[in-house]
Amino acid sequence: MISDEEILKSKDVPGPTKEEIRCLVLCKARIKKNDYVVEVGCGTGAITIELAKKAGRIDAIDKNIKAINLTRKNLKKQGLLDRVNIIHGEATEVLKNLKNFDVMIVGGSGGKLQEILNIGSKKLTENGRIVITAILLETKVEAVHTLQNLGFKTEIIEVNISKGRILDRGTMMLANNPISIITGYLQ
Amino acid sequence: MISDEEILKSKDVPGPTKEEIRCLVLCKARIKKNDYVVEVGCGTGAITIELAKKAGRIDAIDKNIKAINLTRKNLKKQGLLDRVNIIHGEATEVLKNLKNFDVMIVGGSGGKLQEILNIGSKKLTENGRIVITAILLETKVEAVHTLQNLGFKTEIIEVNISKGRILDRGTMMLANNPISIITGYLQ
Amino acid sequence: MISDEEILKSKDVPGPTKEEIRCLVLCKARIKKNDYVVEVGCGTGAITIELAKKAGRIDAIDKNIKAINLTRKNLKKQGLLDRVNIIHGEATEVLKNLKNFDVMIVGGSGGKLQEILNIGSKKLTENGRIVITAILLETKVEAVHTLQNLGFKTEIIEVNISKGRILDRGTMMLANNPISIITGYLQ
Amino acid sequence: MISDEEILKSKDVPGPTKEEIRCLVLCKARIKKNDYVVEVGCGTGAITIELAKKAGRIDAIDKNIKAINLTRKNLKKQGLLDRVNIIHGEATEVLKNLKNFDVMIVGGSGGKLQEILNIGSKKLTENGRIVITAILLETKVEAVHTLQNLGFKTEIIEVNISKGRILDRGTMMLANNPISIITGYLQ
Ligand SMILES: Nc1ncnc2c1ncn2[C@@H]1O[C@H](CSCC[C@H](N)C(=O)O)[C@@H](O)[C@H]1O
Ligand SMILES: Nc1ncnc2c1ncn2[C@@H]1O[C@H](CSCC[C@H](N)C(=O)O)[C@@H](O)[C@H]1O
Ligand SMILES: Nc1ncnc2c1ncn2[C@@H]1O[C@H](CSCC[C@H](N)C(=O)O)[C@@H](O)[C@H]1O
Ligand SMILES: Nc1ncnc2c1ncn2[C@@H]1O[C@H](CSCC[C@H](N)C(=O)O)[C@@H](O)[C@H]1O
Numbered sequence: 002m003i004s005d006e007e008i009l010k011s012k013d014v015p016g017p018t019k020e021e022i023r024c025l026v027l028c029k030a031r032i033k034k035n036d037y038v039v040e041v042g043c044g045t046g047a048i049t050i051e052l053a054k055k056a057g058r059i060d061a062i063d064k065n066i067k068a069i070n071l072t073r074k075n076l077k078k079q080g081l082l083d084r085v086n087i088i089h090g091e092a093t094e095v096l097k098n099l100k101n102f103d104v105m106i107v108g109g110s111g112g113k114l115q116e117i118l119n120i121g122s123k124k125l126t127e128n129g130r131i132v133i134t135a136i137l138l139e140t141k142v143e144a145v146h147t148l149q150n151l152g153f154k155t156e157i158i159e160v161n162i163s164k165g166r167i168l169d170r171g172t173m174m175l176a177n178n179p180i181s182i183i184t185g186y187l188q
Numbered sequence: 189m190i191s192d193e194e195i196l197k198s199k200d201v202p203g204p205t206k207e208e209i210r211c212l213v214l215c216k217a218r219i220k221k222n223d224y225v226v227e228v229g230c231g232t233g234a235i236t237i238e239l240a241k242k243a244g245r246i247d248a249i250d251k252n253i254k255a256i257n258l259t260r261k262n263l264k265k266q267g268l269l270d271r272v273n274i275i276h277g278e279a280t281e282v283l284k285n286l287k288n289f290d291v292m293i294v295g296g297s298g299g300k301l302q303e304i305l306n307i308g309s310k311k312l313t314e315n316g317r318i319v320i321t322a323i324l325l326e327t328k329v330e331a332v333h334t335l336q337n338l339g340f341k342t343e344i345i346e347v348n349i350s351k352g353r354i355l356d357r358g359t360m361m362l363a364n365n366p367i368s369i370i371t372g373y374l375q
Numbered sequence: 376m377i378s379d380e381e382i383l384k385s386k387d388v389p390g391p392t393k394e395e396i397r398c399l400v401l402c403k404a405r406i407k408k409n410d411y412v413v414e415v416g417c418g419t420g421a422i423t424i425e426l427a428k429k430a431g432r433i434d435a436i437d438k439n440i441k442a443i444n445l446t447r448k449n450l451k452k453q454g455l456l457d458r459v460n461i462i463h464g465e466a467t468e469v470l471k472n473l474k475n476f477d478v479m480i481v482g483g484s485g486g487k488l489q490e491i492l493n494i495g496s497k498k499l500t501e502n503g504r505i506v507i508t509a510i511l512l513e514t515k516v517e518a519v520h521t522l523q524n525l526g527f528k529t530e531i532i533e534v535n536i537s538k539g540r541i542l543d544r545g546t547m548m549l550a551n552n553p554i555s556i557i558t559g560y561l562q
Numbered sequence: 563m564i565s566d567e568e569i570l571k572s573k574d575v576p577g578p579t580k581e582e583i584r585c586l587v588l589c590k591a592r593i594k595k596n597d598y599v600v601e602v603g604c605g606t607g608a609i610t611i612e613l614a615k616k617a618g619r620i621d622a623i624d625k626n627i628k629a630i631n632l633t634r635k636n637l638k639k640q641g642l643l644d645r646v647n648i649i650h651g652e653a654t655e656v657l658k659n660l661k662n663f664d665v666m667i668v669g670g671s672g673g674k675l676q677e678i679l680n681i682g683s684k685k686l687t688e689n690g691r692i693v694i695t696a697i698l699l700e701t702k703v704e705a706v707h708t709l710q711n712l713g714f715k716t717e718i719i720e721v722n723i724s725k726g727r728i729l730d731r732g733t734m735m736l737a738n739n740p741i742s743i744i745t746g747y748l749q
Contacts, residue, residue, distance in 0.1 A: 136361070137357065137360055138358060139358040161348055163365065163366050165325070171325060173323055174323070174366050176348065178350065178363045179350050
């Protein structure tokens, strides 16, 4: 896992998702070498970078052209640009045109989570997984219920991490905002 | 409990301790109407305000003259100035000259926690309590061990609180840094 | 605040709400000496005990007769039985027959939170407050949205507390489950 | 990452370290394909299993023969037994006889953390990393300070995770105990 500092940021693009959360998302996704992974809302590309190191085929989607450009930059910086198909567009549209995939990562949905999960779930291979990060209370509930209704074995974790700032006078812990990771497994 | 916004701040004085932590400190202190309470490191006076509403006699100590002035201002704003003796000085010196008290609150110690606890514990009445807030890992350990060694029934809690920002698109939780409250009870 | 150990429990009654959460609920409720406070879902009576020490008039409601009996026992143990009206019944029914009150505490709603808030909010005095504790994700969202829709200034905090077990080999922190406290203020 | 349920347990062996913590430990360790990794205190073998999938050579040490046997069983269950050297012994002794390694994971130290870090750090290759999990407050402080003194770039995170139990009436979050992960990087 690369550190947060290595990732190029922009004030117009949310993210990057913090190192520890990227790490947990990747674990929950249980990616295998030949998996076809679709990422909805790639933002800075912070998670995309890690997908690019692990999966067989990666499609990274974002509706914000600035996110698309930043993802491209970050992938290039890591020498991983040729490993990812970067797709500019609204996920609910883009997903429809994709072939079946093994894993869907949802880092942003812009109020369309249900639709994204509905469409995405129909495209999942039989051992497929969906991993969603959520910072809004409402999204957490919506993610759990939608996955449940779609028949997924559903898990939700809430992650509170604080990181030490090691000073002369001692070690001060600084909190990151809580974030939930919701995972749906088909098997 | 007044809200954080009602408390005057200054860039030269740490604090105010957040509402929820003030609330918990007050509960742990189990202050009774006639108690004599000593506060070491009053900072902005945020905790002092609450002590002033509850205890019989309050001494608020700080070595930083700016904290002393700010505490005075905040007490005045709440109409509680005449309820508190505000003392400018190094706690390890000031404590020696005080009569026995029922409760000691330690909001800051500047590397002298052990000395403050040693002196303070000798001045405690038989049912006395000491409540310490700690943000440094090292202070947490030092507080627990010193209280234990001094024969106190010792409790430590670690508090992680996040607060919602209610936006149009949903409720986002923003984390406060973790803080420990260490309490020593003589009985 | 009394300690958790002092409160009588029963396997048929949920609770008691942990000391720190009771403390925070009481702070958020901003109870004044003459306030009329209604508690929906008193359970063991752990919060009721603290209300009985602070408010002018207290009605404690529970639909579970075992909770009612346990609340009575706990109040009696603390010498506070004559301070509280204990009412056995479904809150949505009981609330309708009450006069206007200053504070409503909701510790349980059994799937009827919206109805309880609708009825309760109509009975609130002009400076009234509602404080809700929630452990279910869904209840957190419902509480925030219902209070917002009813015109309350709404606050939500999420509380994660762990408590030290002080062993010979060191201090081990044991986590309590996260709980949210949602508060609605009319002013 | 396999799930917690797949790991064989024993009442005589602490662990397994929860899925999310194993995941974060692995990320922090930044293991490369040919790395030689030493694990001090393998317990159930839960982390060992993941090391066995990633590293070039793995030595798993435990002073408790029951932990050694359980680690063997768990590795066998996952078809990974031939990937690990399992060594029964006190780490402070065993480490001395090992060749230089790239990563040391410390899951338990039994009061000998300083000695283990002193010996281990001398055996680290120039880009080496040490990752320590700590549940005791005292161990957290000791780990940070010892790594600092040994010249490591030191990081500490505190992890509070809760996991949803999805019930008919809603989603209840159940807290895991907080745990710190302390990492030392030589570069
Ligand atoms: N319906 C939708 N279709 C496509 N992209 C969307 C979308 N809703 C939100 N997004 C995108 O989702 C992103 C969420 S922020 C994602 C951050 C990312 N994980 C990182 O580490 O950088 C934003 O860039 C936003 O433009
Ligand atoms: N040894 C010592 N003697 C007196 N004051 C001390 C001290 N060590 C630290 N302090 C004071 O302790 C304070 C800690 S900040 C306290 C914040 C306060 N609880 C609030 O809510 O505003 C600082 O103002 C500092 O000057
Ligand atoms: N609609 C309703 N009307 C009345 N009581 C209700 C209710 N829904 C839930 N309850 C009660 O709410 C309680 C929630 S548990 C409350 C625990 C309490 N705060 C304590 O510290 O002990 C239960 O006893 C349950 O019977
Ligand atoms: N000095 C030492 N040398 C070797 N083993 C030690 C040790 N101190 C503690 N241990 C071992 O460290 C282990 C800590 S528990 C480790 C749990 C493990 N990570 C898991 O997931 O299962 C125990 O089995 C204990 O026997």
